[in-house]
Amino acid sequence: MIYFELFQTFFLIGLFSFGGGMANMELMRSRVVAQHGWMTTGEFTDIISIAEMTPGPLGINIASFVGTRVGGVPGTLSATCAYVLPSLVIVMILAKVYYKYRNLDRVKGVLNGLHPAVAAMVLAAAIKIVGNAWWGGTASLSNSNLVAILLTLIFLVLLQKKKAGPVQTILACGVIGAILYGALGIPV
Numbered sequence: 001m002i003y004f005e006l007f008q009t010f011f012l013i014g015l016f017s018f019g020g021g022m023a024n025m026e027l028m029r030s031r032v033v034a035q036h037g038w039m040t041t042g043e044f045t046d047i048i049s050i051a052e053m054t055p056g057p058l059g060i061n062i063a064s065f066v067g068t069r070v071g072g073v074p075g076t077l078s079a080t081c082a083y084v085l086p087s088l089v090i091v092m093i094l095a096k097v098y099y100k101y102r103n104l105d106r107v108k109g110v111l112n113g114l115h116p117a118v119a120a121m122v123l124a125a126a127i128k129i130v131g132n133a134w135w136g137g138t139a140s141l142s143n144s145n146l147v148a149i150l151l152t153l154i155f156l157v158l159l160q161k162k163k164a165g166p167v168q169t170i171l172a173c174g175v176i177g178a179i180l181y182g183a184l185g186i187p188v
Contacts, residue, residue, distance in 0.1 A: 002071045007082040009036065010063050015086040017059065023118050025125035028062060038070050045132050053170055059083060147180050 009031050017024035025048065033044050047069075051061035060080060067079030101107050131138075133148045155173050158164045164172075180186075 003074055003078040005036070006067055006071055006075050006079045010067075010079045010082040011086060013063075014059075014083040017087075018114070018118060018121070022058060022125050023121040024059060026121070026128060028059070028066075029128065032066055038066060041132055045129060048129065049170075049174075053167070053174075145186075147177065147184070147186060151177055151180075 013024065013027055013031060017027060029041070029044055032038050033041050039047070047062055047065045048058075051058050051065060054061050060083060063079040063083035064076050067075035067077070069075075071078065098107070130152070133152070134145050135143055136145070151173050155164075155169050159166070159169055
């Protein structure tokens with residue numbers, strides 16, 4: 001039954017996901033695209049883009065979109081609840097332990113040790129997304145998407161230099177991309 005499969009998949013993703021939505025993107029992609037074949041890498045990348053623009057946490061939004069795509073409204077409820085459940089239980093337990101032992105040096109050391117691992121997970125997800133957007137998954141000069149590369153670089157500069165907001169940047173990049181792709185007739 002697809003609802004149980006969605007629940008099981010997103011429960012495990014939720015159980016082993018640390019560091020937020022971007023940090024567990026590769027785990028989600030490997031399960032949704034590679035293991036189950038519920039969508040293609042391109043479709044998954046599109047869902048990431050949509051999930052980034054919608055309110056709420058990225059991982060929950062992706063679980064909801066995948067659940068809807070695979071199993072309609074019951075699939076959404078199954079995937080979303082399954083994704084949230086492990087975090088809810090773990091946070092409740094950790095909050096109780098943290099408040100009891102928060103002043104110990106060892107606890108502080110463990111928390112500081114997690115930072116590099118989370119940064120590596122975010123970097124791995126970013127590399128996958130950029131590789132898919134710029135080269136369709138296989139990096140080579142012959143299949144480079146120059147429009148995507150230029151838009152990325154331009155808007156990264158705007159984010160840094162002009163302190164543009166991320167929501168406005170995403171919307172502007174989407175509109176300009178749609179216009180350019182439409183005007184140049186480049187297949188997406």
